Structure formats: C-alpha cells, structure tokens
Amino acid sequence: MDQSTAxxxxxxxxxxxxxxxxxxxxxxxxxxxxxxxxAFTFGGFLxxxxxxxxxQNYWPDPSVVFNAFPFAGHANLPLAFVSVMTFVLILSxxxxxxxxxxxxxxxxxxxxxxxxxxxxxxxxxxGCQAWEWNHLYFGEHPTVVSGHIELIGQATNINPWxxxxxxxxLTDALNNTSxxxxxxxxxxxxxxxxxxAQLLASQKSELVNMIANSNIxxxxxxxxxxxxxxxxxxxxxxxxxxxxxxxxxxxxxxxRANVFERRGHYLMIExxxxxxxxxxLVWVFVFMAFYLV
Amino acid sequence: MEQASVISPEITFxxxxxxxxxxxxxxxxxxxxxxxxxxxxxxxxxxxLLHKGATPPSxxxxxxxxxxxxxxxxxxxxxxxxxxxxxxxxxKRFIVAIILPMLLFVWFIIAFLWDGSSYRNLNNTYNKYxxxxxxxxxxxxxxxxxxxxxxxx
Numbered sequence: 395m396d397q398s399t400a401x402x403x404x405x406x407x408x409x410x411x412x413x414x415x416x417x418x419x420x421x422x423x424x425x426x427x428x429x430x431x432x433a434f435t436f437g438g439f440l441x442x443x444x445x446x447x448x449x450q451n452y453w454p455d456p457s458v459v460f461n462a463f464p465f466a467g468h469a470n471l472p473l474a475f476v477s478v479m480t481f482v483l484i485l486s487x488x489x490x491x492x493x494x495x496x497x498x499x500x501x502x503x504x505x506x507x508x509x510x511x512x513x514x515x516x517x518x519x520x521g522c523q524a525w526e527w528n529h530l531y532f533g534e535h536p537t538v539v540s541g542h543i544e545l546i547g548q549a550t551n552i553n554p555w556x557x558x559x560x561x562x563x564l565t566d567a568l569n570n571t572s573x574x575x576x577x578x579x580x581x582x583x584x585x586x587x588x589x590x591a592q593l594l595a596s597q598k599s600e601l602v603n604m605i606a607n608s609n610i611x612x613x614x615x616x617x618x619x620x621x622x623x624x625x626x627x628x629x630x631x632x633x634x635x636x637x638x639x640x641x642x643x644x645x646x647x648x649x650r651a652n653v654f655e656r657r658g659h660y661l662m663i664e665x666x667x668x669x670x671x672x673x674x675l676v677w678v679f680v681f682m683a684f685y686l687v
Numbered sequence: 688m689e690q691a692s693v694i695s696p697e698i699t700f701x702x703x704x705x706x707x708x709x710x711x712x713x714x715x716x717x718x719x720x721x722x723x724x725x726x727x728x729x730x731x732x733x734x735x736l737l738h739k740g741a742t743p744p745s746x747x748x749x750x751x752x753x754x755x756x757x758x759x760x761x762x763x764x765x766x767x768x769x770x771x772x773x774x775x776x777x778x779k780r781f782i783v784a785i786i787l788p789m790l791l792f793v794w795f796i797i798a799f800l801w802d803g804s805s806y807r808n809l810n811n812t813y814n815k816y817x818x819x820x821x822x823x824x825x826x827x828x829x830x831x832x833x834x835x836x837x838x839x840x
Contacts, residue, residue: 406699408699412696412697413696413697413698413699414695414697414698414699415778415780416777416778416780416781416784417698417699417700417777417778417781418697418698418777418781419694419695419697419698420695420697426781426785430785430788430789433789434791437792437795438795441795441796441799441800442799444796444799444800444803445799445800445802445803446803447803448800448802448803448804448806448807449803449804449806449807449810450807450821451807451811451817451818451821451822451823452821452822452823455734455735455738456731457731457732457734457735457738458735472731472732472735473728473731473732473735477724477728480724481721481724484717484720484721484724485717487767487771488713488717488771490771491713491771492713495704495706495709495713498703498704499706557823557824659694661694667772668772671767671768671771671772672772674767674771675764675767675768675772678760678763678764678767679760679764681760682727682756682757682760685731686727686728686730686731686734686753686756687731687753687756687757
C-alpha cells in the first residue's frame with residue numbers, strides 16, 4: 395500500500411455500511427474468492443500427485459521424460475521445451491498487466507493491442523502443450539513388458555520410463571522379442587544402414603546384437619500413476635488457459651464494441667486479468683512439480 | 688491521488704499508478720521472474736547431470752536442490768500475486784482474507800506427503816515383493832552388456 399492510500403484510509407468508517415470494507419467492488423471480490431477455491435482444487439490435485447510420488451521407491455526423472463523439442467528429432471534436450479512454454483506464459487502475463495493498466499488510463503487502442511498479444515501468447519502456449527501431449531502419447535519407446543520388448547508411448551495405463559534394463563535381463567528380453575519390433579528399434583535409432591525391409595529379412599541374432607551393442611536406453615515400465623497425473627493436471631491447467639483465452643477474446647470484442655468506454659471504466663479487464671494471472675501462477679507450480687523436482 | 692470512484696459507490700477510493708513508475712515496476716518484476724526461472728532451470732539441469740553421473744548422487748544433495756527449487760517457486764508466486772495481481776496494493780484486511788485460508792496448505796502438504804512416505808516405508812518393511820520389484824538397483828545386479836547373446840545359432 396502506498397503512502398497516499400494509507401493516509402486516505404484513515405478516519406473512514408469502513409464497517410458502517412454503504413461501502414465495501416475491502417474497498418473492492420462485488421465482481422472483483424468474487425473473482426478473488428473464486429480463485430482461492432480454484433487454488434485449492436489445483437492444490438488438491440498436485441498434493442495427491444505428491445502423495446503418490448512419496449509412496450513410490452522409483453519415479454521417472456523428468457529430464458528423461460521431457461527431453462524432446464519440435465523439429466529436433468531424437469536430440470536429447472532436457473527442460474528446453476518447457477522453458478519456452480514457461481517464458482511464453484510469463485510474457486503473456488506481462489502483456490495482460492499492460493492491458494489492465496491501459497484500461498486504468500482508459501486508452502482503448504492500447505487495451506486492444508495488449509489483449510491481442512495476451513491471446514496470441516495463450517494460443518502459443520496451448521499449441522506447445524498440444525505438441526507435447528502428442529509427442530508423449532504417440533512417441534514409441536522400447537520397453538520391457540512381461541519379459542519381452544514392446545514399443546509403447548506414455549498413456550494413462552502404462553509408463554515407459556522405468557529403470558534401465560541391462561545385462562542378462564536385457565539379453566533375455568531381446569531374445570524374447572519379435573523380429574518386427576527389433577527391426578523397428580534398429581531402424582528408429584539408426585543402428586544400421588539397412589532398410590526396414592532388409593532388417594526384417596535378417597537373422598534375429600544380428601538384430602539382437604545390434605541393439606545389445608548400441609547405447610540406446612531400454613527401460614522397464616515405470617509407475618502407472620505418472621500418466622494419469624501428468625495428463626490430468628496439465629490438462630486441467632490447459633483447460634484453464636483455454637477458458638482464459640475465450641474470456642480474453644470476449645474482453646477484446648467488448649472493448650472493440652465500446653462497451654467499457656460507455657460504462658466509463660475498464661474494470662472487466664481487471665477481472666479477466668486476475669484470472670489470467672492465476673493461470674500463470676498455477677503453471678509456476680505445475681512446472682515445479684512435473685518438470686523440475 | 689485520491690479520486691472519486693466512477694466504478695461503484697461501494698468503492699471509497701481508487702489509487703492510480705503513474706505510467707512511468709508502473710512501467711518500471713512491471714519491467715523489474717518481469718526481470719526478477721525470468722531470472723528466478725533461469726536459476727530453477729539451472730538447478731533442474733544440475734539434478735539431471737547428477738543423476739547421469741557414474742555414481743548415484745547423494746540423496747541429501749538432490750533433496751536440498753529440490754528444496755531450493757520449491758522456495759524459488761514460492762518467491763515467483765509471491766511476485767505474481769503481489770505485483771501482477773495487485774494484491775500487495777489492496778487493503779491489509781483483504782490481503783489477510785486471501786492469504787489466511789492459504790495457510791491450510793501448510794497442513795495439507797505436510798500431512799499428505801507424510802502419509803505417502805509412511806505408506807512407502809511400511810511397504811518396504813512388510814511387503815518384500817514391493818521392495819524387491821520397485822527398489823532401484825535391486826533387480827539388475829549384472830551390469831555388463833553382452834557381446835555374444837544367447838540364441839545365436
């Protein structure tokens with residue numbers, strides 16, 4: 395609170411009725427109370443994720459799970475993509491602050507400009523999330539499932555990021571695997587110059603040798619709960635981003651239609667702004683819980 | 688800077704921020720948030736490198752780094768709520784009304800993480816199958832990569 399506010403709030407009978415004791419109008423106050431309840435919803439989700447993680451002896455390392463980047467192929471780039479997503483969301487929060495401030499100054503053109511940038515930031519974030527989900531769900535990883543190797547993605551009922559399989563366990567698993575899968579693993583990881591058809595026609599022992607002598611990572615299945623928590627919580631957050639974008643688009647249309655100019659104030663932009671910052675705030679915690687620790 | 692409110696008769700005063708001081712504050716906060724995020728990423732990457740090393744990293748070192756990341760996250764949350772959401776500019780009684788319920792999280796986090804951890808300890812003590820199948824490093828004693836796999840005719 396700055397000095398002028400502190401001085402002016404003295405000598406006012408705040409609880410005598412006729413004025414808000416919080417000096418906030420109804421809609422903004424209710425937006426805050428909604429955000430408090432939403433914080434507990436997200437908190438409940440994230441804490442249940444924490445509880446399950448604490449009950450396990452092994453949990454996948456996020457830097458192993460999230461190491462891909464669009465158009466970078468198989469390059470190992472841990473944390474790179476999610477840092478892009480994080481900065482995009484921080485920047486869209488900044489543009490929202492600027493939109494709210496422009497609203498204070500009743501500068502319609504500026505409000506429109508910064509709202510458009512905020513919407514673009516939100517759409518970019520959603521696009522990133524769509525790419526990441528797609529990559530996780532459909533990306534195939536050689537994983538030892540009941541004694542042989544299968545190519546599986548990250549779904550809600552299976553997790554390909556268990557511990558590394560090495561030594562005799564790996565040899566046995568490779569020998570139990572179909573030629574088809576072995577050929578796919580070899581060609582996917584560029585372990586041979588032969589084409590997929592040639593690989594399929596070659597001896598199984600050759601394929602086993604190529605994989606056993608390479609340094610590709612073959613893992614066991616990991617904790618099943620990982621997928622449900624990841625898709626559930628980032629999905630719930632993504633839904634908040636989506637509804638935030640819709641709200642911001644409505645704000646933009648209302649600004650364009652001179653609704654706030656006629657009303658004499660841009661307080662609606664502030665409420666939309668509160669919601670948008672909350673989405674950024676939640677991401678800070680999702681980012682920590684899923685990608686960093 | 689007290690002004691009569693055009694918004695609602697419920698509002699006693701609005702305080703207005705000068706554009707120049709506002710811009711400075713936003714730029715400063717953006718830089719702080721970016722720097723904290725970069726530090727967090729550096730720590731996350733450090734944990735990754737520690738796990739990648741030849742020997743398993745010290746448990747307490749990794750826990751310490753993760754603790755620092757959590758504290759930095761709280762710091763980021765403080766800046767977003769206080770500056771971007773302007774909670775820091777509201778009346779003190781409103782700040783209390785919002786922050787006080789959040790203190791429930793202190794109990795919530797401690798109780799539920801403790802619960803999960805207790806479940807794991809009990810399982811490791813009394814459920815040998817759980818211990819042997821999930822404890823890292825328990826299944827693969829043999830680390831050598833085979834050069835002559837079985838199955839060669």
